[in-house]
Amino acid sequence: MSTPVIVAGPASRALAADAAAGQRSPRELALVGQSRIENLLWTHRSGCERILRGVTREQWSDPARAGWTCVKSNPGRDVWQAAIAGRQYFLKYYFPTHWLRRIRAIYWDAPCASEWRGGIYSLKHGIPAVVPVGYTADASRNGRRCAILVTEALLPAYPLQDFWRQVSEEPDRARRRADATQVLERLAELIARAHQAGFQHTDMHAANILVQPTAPGQFRCAFVDLHSARIEVAVSDESVVANLAQLNQWFRRNSPVADRIRFLRAYFRWRNQLEPMAPLGRPLGLRFEELVHGLANAAERHAAGLYAQRDRRGQRTGRYFAKVTLDGGWRGNVFLRSKHPSSHSRASQFVFDAAWWKSQWPKLAAALGDDATAGGKESHSGRVTRAVLDHPQGPLPVILKAPRARNWVRALRSLLGESRSRRAWKIGNALLHRDVPTARPLMVVERRVGPWVRESALITEAIPGARDLEATIRDAYAAKPSSRRWRESKRAWIDALVRAMRQLEDRRVVHRDCKANNILIVDHPTPRVVWIDMDGIRLTRRAVSRHEVRRALARLHVSLLRVPGLTRTDRARFLIDYFSRFGASRRAWREEWRAIEPLVADKARRAGARREWKLKNYGRE
Numbered sequence: 001m002s003t004p005v006i007v008a009g010p011a012s013r014a015l016a017a018d019a020a021a022g023q024r025s026p027r028e029l030a031l032v033g034q035s036r037i038e039n040l041l042w043t044h045r046s047g048c049e050r051i052l053r054g055v056t057r058e059q060w061s062d063p064a065r066a067g068w069t070c071v072k073s074n075p076g077r078d079v080w081q082a083a084i085a086g087r088q089y090f091l092k093y094y095f096p097t098h099w100l101r102r103i104r105a106i107y108w109d110a111p112c113a114s115e116w117r118g119g120i121y122s123l124k125h126g127i128p129a130v131v132p133v134g135y136t137a138d139a140s141r142n143g144r145r146c147a148i149l150v151t152e153a154l155l156p157a158y159p160l161q162d163f164w165r166q167v168s169e170e171p172d173r174a175r176r177r178a179d180a181t182q183v184l185e186r187l188a189e190l191i192a193r194a195h196q197a198g199f200q201h202t203d204m205h206a207a208n209i210l211v212q213p214t215a216p217g218q219f220r221c222a223f224v225d226l227h228s229a230r231i232e233v234a235v236s237d238e239s240v241v242a243n244l245a246q247l248n249q250w251f252r253r254n255s256p257v258a259d260r261i262r263f264l265r266a267y268f269r270w271r272n273q274l275e276p277m278a279p280l281g282r283p284l285g286l287r288f289e290e291l292v293h294g295l296a297n298a299a300e301r302h303a304a305g306l307y308a309q310r311d312r313r314g315q316r317t318g319r320y321f322a323k324v325t326l327d328g329g330w331r332g333n334v335f336l337r338s339k340h341p342s343s344h345s346r347a348s349q350f351v352f353d354a355a356w357w358k359s360q361w362p363k364l365a366a367a368l369g370d371d372a373t374a375g376g377k378e379s380h381s382g383r384v385t386r387a388v389l390d391h392p393q394g395p396l397p398v399i400l401k402a403p404r405a406r407n408w409v410r411a412l413r414s415l416l417g418e419s420r421s422r423r424a425w426k427i428g429n430a431l432l433h434r435d436v437p438t439a440r441p442l443m444v445v446e447r448r449v450g451p452w453v454r455e456s457a458l459i460t461e462a463i464p465g466a467r468d469l470e471a472t473i474r475d476a477y478a479a480k481p482s483s484r485r486w487r488e489s490k491r492a493w494i495d496a497l498v499r500a501m502r503q504l505e506d507r508r509v510v511h512r513d514c515k516a517n518n519i520l521i522v523d524h525p526t527p528r529v530v531w532i533d534m535d536g537i538r539l540t541r542r543a544v545s546r547h548e549v550r551r552a553l554a555r556l557h558v559s560l561l562r563v564p565g566l567t568r569t570d571r572a573r574f575l576i577d578y579f580s581r582f583g584a585s586r587r588a589w590r591e592e593w594r595a596i597e598p599l600v601a602d603k604a605r606r607a608g609a610r611r612e613w614k615l616k617n618y619g620r621e
Contacts, residue, residue: 032120043116044134052134052150054085060148061141063091074319077111081153088153089133093146111227112137112147118199118226119151125197125279128190128222130154154210154222160187161206163219164254175217183211183219184259188266190221191244195235196271196278200243202228206250234280241291245298249306252299253435264291304541310433314426314441322354326361332445333425344522347440347461350393357443360389364443367400368457386462397462398442402455419446421456424534428460431531434507437500438531439463439520463520463530469493470516470563472523477565490570492527498577500529501552505544512536514552515559550592553578554599558607 031046038057042049059066063080068091072079078093094112112135119132133150140146158166160183167183170176187209194201201208201223208225223229235243244267251260268288275281286294314321314333325331334357338348367387377384382403389396403420405411425444432438443459467475476489497519504511513536520530531537553575560566575589585591 040136040138042134042136045120045132048133051084051087051089055082060139063093063141088155090130090151090153092149092151093139093141094149095144095146112149114229115149115225115227118229118231121199121229121231122194122223122226125199127194127197127199128220129226130222130224154212154224157210157212157222159207160209160211160221161250161254163211164206168254178217179219180259181262182217183221184263185266186211186219186221188263189270190223191247192267192270193274193278194223195240195243196274196281198232198234198280200230200233200235200239201226202230202243202246204243204246206247206254209247232280234282237285240284241286241294241298242302244295245302248295248299249303261292264288264295307430307433311426311430314429322357324354324357326358326365326445328365329447330361330365330445331448332443335440335442344437344528345440345461346394346464347396347442350391350396352391356391363387363389364398364400364459368402397464399439399460399462400457401460402457415452419453419456420535421458422446422453424458427534427537427539430539431507431509431534431537434509436503436507436509436531437529438534460532463522465524466520466522466530468517469497469519469521470560472521473516473560473563473565477563486565490566491573493521494570494574494577496521496527496529498574500531501578504531504552505549508540508542508544510538510540510544510548511552512538512555514555516556516563517559519556550596550599553592554596554603557596557600558603561604 032043033046033049034041034043035049035052036042037049037052038055038060040057040060042052044052055066063078063082064070066082068080068082070078070080071090076095078095080091080093082089082091092112092115116132116135119130121127122129123131131152133152135147135149137147139148164180164183167176167179170179190209191204203225204223208223210222210224212220212222214220244264248260251263265288268284268291271284275283284291317323320336320339322334322336323331324334334354335347335352336354337351338345341348364387367385368383382401384399384401387398387400389398401421401424405413421444425441428438428441432440440461441458442461444456445459446456447454473493477486481489500519501514511531513533518531518533518536520532522528522530557571572589572593575592579588579592580586
């Protein structure tokens with residue numbers, strides 16, 4: 001078997017035809033030269049000078065005026081799609097936005113040069129990737145010095161994350177399974193070929209892999225964004241595991257375990273096939289079981305680092321959050337946009353800015369100062385009210401919560417330490433970063449006297465149609481449904497609750513106030529759990545202990561003791577489902593039931609005393 005020449009654009013297809021006829025080898029396709037064109041020094045592939053000569057320096061300097069289309073933009077890089085001599089190309093403009101990047105460009109390769117080298121290496125060794133045309137580091141745009149990399153357009157092609165979503169939504173089950181299998185096979189081949197050729201894409205997430213349909217039910221995968229690729233070095237076992245863990249971060253959110261195992265088996269098979277013909281091919285020193293175990297551990301470490309990085313965003317000004325200073329001595333942080341909008345969250349589909357939040361602050365401040373409105377509450381622990389904000393994309397209902405200290409100890413803790421609102425802001429965003437559904441925090445504000453917090457408030461998104469678990473069950477039971485429908489409803493709630501609580505445990509989240517009132521149920525299209533009230537939630541770096549799990553289950557059990565329609569069978573079914581895991585004993589739930597019983601008794605006793613105190617002080621529970 002000869003190493004195939006993987007190409008993409010029109011120019012490369014012509015070169016591929018030459019190679020197939022024996023006229024040019026893969027290495028000849030990747031020959032590099034230099035030319036000065038329009039007073040710009042270009043490094044380019046052999047035969048590509050005519051493409052670069054078809055563009056004037058003015059067009060390079062002003063792509064918008066040249067009629068090209070901007071497809072991506074951020075402070076450090078722009079990507080434009082251009083038609084040159086009747087063919088499509090992508091142009092990347094690199095801007096040194098930080099002094100460290102300027103120093104790095106002096107002593108090491110600039111990002112455009114690194115991506116160029118990665119593209120040439122891929123072309124030379126038959127690794128499917130974007131095909132480079134040329135680059136220059138002498139250009140300028142709007143008075144700013146920049147570098148330009150020209151690559152052939154991969155058309156039609158879709159990011160793996162978008163294409164996989166389309167495959168997953170295919171209504172024909174047989175076709176969906178066939179397409180998913182084919183994509184996984186091509187993806188495994190791509191990564192195995194790269195690793196055996198000494199190529200490691202160190203930013204290998206789903207957006208940096210494109211899928212190209214080549215025929216009905218046939219696809220090809222290719223790498224993009226090669227500036228961080230490591231080349232010409234054999235990929236070690238540790239690097240293989242770390243590299244696969246990067247991709248697994250996306251896969252475990254968007255695919256079942258069976259697909260991930262199928263992908264790893266295909267990767268193993270392709271490695272063995274490609275090893276004899278690969279320049280830096282080597283056998284993997286891990287058995288399949290060891291690879292799966294090592295990947296699970298590496299994925300946890302990678303996820304922890306990624307979560308920590310995302311958690312820090314909410315405390316500073318950037319693309320997704322911003323700091324604001326408001327009237328009345330208030331300061332805080334606001335939400336701007338979501339990197340991954342969700343169909344379940346209206347706010348995640350909106351785009352905000354700091355000026356808009358400032359314009360809405362008088363309405364929010366007035367709502368915080370009013371008495372609790374309908375749907376809100378007033379208690380010794382805080383005030384909760386509602387408001388509707390006017391946004392260009394539509395009205396946005398929100399919940400406002402201003403906490404109060406229950407006693408002097410909590411007042412002192414809030415005065416000297418982190419406010420409850422600030423903590424809830426951090427925890428709420430951290431849960432969303434870990435894909436745990438919660439009401440999205442939109443704004444946190446504090447009013448300080450020197451270093452001490454005098455007042456604070458948290459504004460979150462209101463979730464239309466959501467009701468807490470207790471109210472959901474009570475209302476459904478009061479409607480007197482048929483026995484069959486009632487059993488089906490309870491089954492759906494149990495399934496949703498088991499998934500949600502397992503997710504908390506898997507994401508290392510400890511919930512110390514896991515009661516029915518802090519769990520929202522969204523019934524459309526299927527029951528789904530949304531967590532609210534962050535006071536009892538904390539994150540831990542270690543695995544959640546069995547005692548912490550039991551305490552959460554006991555708290556949930558006690559909160560539902562007085563809810564009609566729930567039976568011991570329902571509670572047993574919940575425990576059976578929750579503790580029925582791979583490798584667990586079939587009788588594990590019975591042992592847990594016995595362990596939870598004393599916790600339930602103690603919690604029920606204290607809950608009764610707490611209920612009496614609320615009746616005495618508020619006349620309600």
